[in-house]
Amino acid sequence: MATVSVVQLAPVLGDLEGNHARVCDAVRRAGTDVVVVPELATSGYVFSDADEARSLARPAEAAVAPWVDVARETGALVAGGFPELGDDGLVYNSAALVSPDGLLAVYRKLHLWDREKLVFAPGEEFPPVVETALGRVGLCVCYDVEFPEISRGLALRGAELVCVPTNWPDEGRPDGERPMEVVRVMAAASINRLFIAAADRTGVERGVDWVGASAIVSPGGWLLAGPATSGAEAILYASCDLAEARDKRLNDRNDVLADRRPEVYAQVPTIA
């Protein structure tokens, strides 16, 4: 059984050092085996232009070195987002998974949202799944999780827990409804029979507000924690038996991955 938390916090735009302290403090307070923090947690999100994003981007090892330190101190796995300066000189909206052993994986966001397209280069590699002592952990970032190809591909790669650092802009919804971001995460978890832990941010930044709907969802698609509410920091917790996500059966005759018909899907050439 792994303890998992999602940290809904408010990074301060441009305050790399302060944001590291905020993340590390949250990881210590969370005290869980896995801690997920938001997208671009080191830098903030609402860059005025590409230069500002570039000024806050660092090579991955350097960008998340303080997270490795706090992972060593606490024993936690930490997943979160940061602007990455690539070897190729491009700036990516990236996420890292770190452990007491160091940087386990870096992922560059494939699907850029709105003005991110003016600021970041899109990634070119499918998200990673990392074998850890707790189980197989996958990563993706925010808008990525709205692409069923991503959650399905992570499941096919064996992910048992998908960590989703996110900055979900608040786009409104009918009265009494959950944010559609949460509905989509519930469905993705259910369809692929895996855990999803999404850490959203809070804190209005240059006039942009966030839905603040951090959540942890079971392989059945049900909420184990959250959704958090907008406008407040929060740490949400759940105990997740990651082995549950290895079992894709719905009954004696159905299995959500084995029941797929890839040879038929290939009749629509652009599905993949």
Added chain:
Amino acid sequence: MATVSVVQLAPVLGDLEGNHARVCDAVRRAGTDVVVVPELATSGYVFSDADEARSLARPAEAAVAPWVDVARETGALVAGGFPELGDDGLVYNSAALVSPDGLLAVYRKLHLWDREKLVFAPGEEFPPVVETALGRVGLCVCYDVEFPEISRGLALRGAELVCVPTNWPDEGRPDGERPMEVVRVMAAASINRLFIAAADRTGVERGVDWVGASAIVSPGGWLLAGPATSGAEAILYASCDLAEARDKRLNDRNDVLADRRPEVYAQVPTIA
């Protein structure tokens, strides 16, 4: 603007003639441009064995002839399910789309649920999308809609409205939650920016009960009608501007289909 209804009715197992009357009566009462009725609406669902299913299966044209008649009488498009006796001698869990012009499309369910695997042969063709005077209408059946490959493929084929005849077994849920079947349909509509109209059945049959959650969902993923409640017949209505589903943009820079990264998805060979 098209008027769309989903009819939650209770077929009587084995009563082909009575079930035709039930469907035709519902189509008349609905009075909408599109009417969706449940999976296996002509036959009922809980067959004791393959022989019983076969005894109720008919070639498609014959199976849905009364639906064509009522389509001519009312001007409606009708989508619904029936056990099909194929030219190949196999029995399929099929759905048809009929109009006043006749039988427009037959689809054989690709993903069979539980004991259906003992009774039906699985289809081998991706679900159809039919150009109609109202817009482009796609079809799939029940468990199919839990496969994101299906809703995505239908969107890529241009579907604006996906009709889903279904028989959703009631599998329970946490207090206060919507059925996960509805959550998945909401997410699929939102992810692909199209309308989904799902007609569930009611009426306990050989001890099996149904979630009874018929619903019509917008391209934003929000409920336009339903979910209906278990244990009661119902006709739910919505006005759907199918042209809305042609626009896949989320903002000036994002489009749910154009933002896809198929060349990257291909890095996970079994996605398609």
